[in-house]
Amino acid sequence: MASENLQHKIDSAYNKIKEHIHRTPILTSQYLDDLSGAQLFFKCENFQKIGAFKMRGALHAVLTTPKDELKKGFVTHSSGNHAQALARAAQIAKTTAYIVMPKGAPAIKVKAVKGYGGQVTLCENSEQSRIETCQQIIDQTQATFVHPYDSDAVILGQATCAKEIYEQCPALDDLICPVGGGGLASGSILATKAFSPTTRVILAEPKNADDAYQSFTQKKHLKVIRPNTIADGLKTSLGKRNFKIILDGAAAIFTVSEEEIIHAMQLIWERLKIICEPSCSLPLAVVLKNPNEFKGRKIGLILTGGNVDLSNLPF
């Protein structure tokens, strides 16, 4: 896509969703700047509606659906933030969200989805059961399926986050974001092409779920097998569209260990005084692990979400 075309698409996505989302603030910390030797700008999507950036993509997908389709509702499978985001987006659009969640999903997550008016259907904890259950709902309702990340509309919605960052913090050398399915990562790459083409987009991934790193390095789309990481938002494998955009546009992918994730998480909680999910800590963990790569640079770091069970902290 040419960059003016991209600009137009992302601006248009932003204009569609902006009245229903927060323009989240950017926080800084002298202590973390000193510690890293860089200038760090933390974009607080943990303060976003429903507590995560996922609101942007789900809402954009819903609001760009033609009226006749929109009335029939939306369906997705997710036990994470996308489930809440789609439920809330459907509620805003005065239609129905059918959310398929695995039977083992935490009660608090099911309750949150229902709190936004989502209709929850429980399925077995397997990919096959999730897909079949979604298909049954689609057959019955003709609802539109909204993939959590492998969707152009969702990617453009997520791109509005980096668009805001470049308005709030011009002239960043690097933008670092965590990578799971790749919705935010690919959206950030598109927004960077459109609004700040000299900024490097760097992705941060748990070593224990490093399919994006492996796929990027080997230039072929690989799936993650049995991921085991505290960063539960990043266990997913890259989507097809997402892999393509990342292969083309990411400057690098760095991985970090579980210990490095927890250490960075604790620093963020203590120093920025905010509550954020383990996944949020990966960009800071990457900066601290690779001082030669980042010293002296002006860096945006996306904090993706804040939906944490406060009674179950790793420190």
Added chain:
Amino acid sequence: MASENLQHKIDSAYNKIKEHIHRTPILTSQYLDDLSGAQLFFKCENFQKIGAFKMRGALHAVLTTPKDELKKGFVTHSSGNHAQALARAAQIAKTTAYIVMPKGAPAIKVKAVKGYGGQVTLCENSEQSRIETCQQIIDQTQATFVHPYDSDAVILGQATCAKEIYEQCPALDDLICPVGGGGLASGSILATKAFSPTTRVILAEPKNADDAYQSFTQKKHLKVIRPNTIADGLKTSLGKRNFKIILDGAAAIFTVSEEEIIHAMQLIWERLKIICEPSCSLPLAVVLKNPNEFKGRKIGLILTGGNVDLSNLPF
């Protein structure tokens, strides 16, 4: 003080300190608005330098001290945020802060003060020992004593917080802030007179440390006896200057129980995704406890600080 004169004084305080402080953001939550029936604007001083609003007052006191005096350094007794604030303010002004702390003070607080270059002297855990130890330091060094709240310079510094709020959120019906020694409370009253005279300033106090409520109601300056509250920042009795300003300018003082404080604290953590001290929860606790007083109103709530021991949460 006439209101133009006050405006000038607070603007001048703000201009002195602004390059060294954060203009902290305001957060909102649809959930908390729905729950309270009001429009709530949370001013996040937990994101302030050193993690609390105290930075404003201490820095203003330091930066308005004549050069000859400034060179001799500053002294205070505090085991809380004022200690860190004065240490950091002195560091900015390239002079020395002598901080007197009781022997029982948590190691983490002593470390934080030293981290900002403060020279710590431990004393016995009694008012007499604190005063004597400060006096010895003053005799030896001619350092300037900076009271945590009963000081015009400190009060004007704290007033810059409400000044920012009125710039960020015009036309508030109410501004609610917690009251301990009364530095923030009296500063907020002065800023309201100067910049938003139709806004009511409401103070929030723990029932278990209700000297401000008692003093206000009985119109005489009473001290708190054996306060026992989780809101450790609010155990202090009102200062003399502070009492006078509060008696003249507060619209009301409401008290809340320990359970109400903890409940509001949990709501703030979960819904705003921020880390803040128990003292911060009092304004929200007051709103939730008195729906008839606040329904339909546009309310600023000051979150005072975020220096919390994460390993010792009440939930």
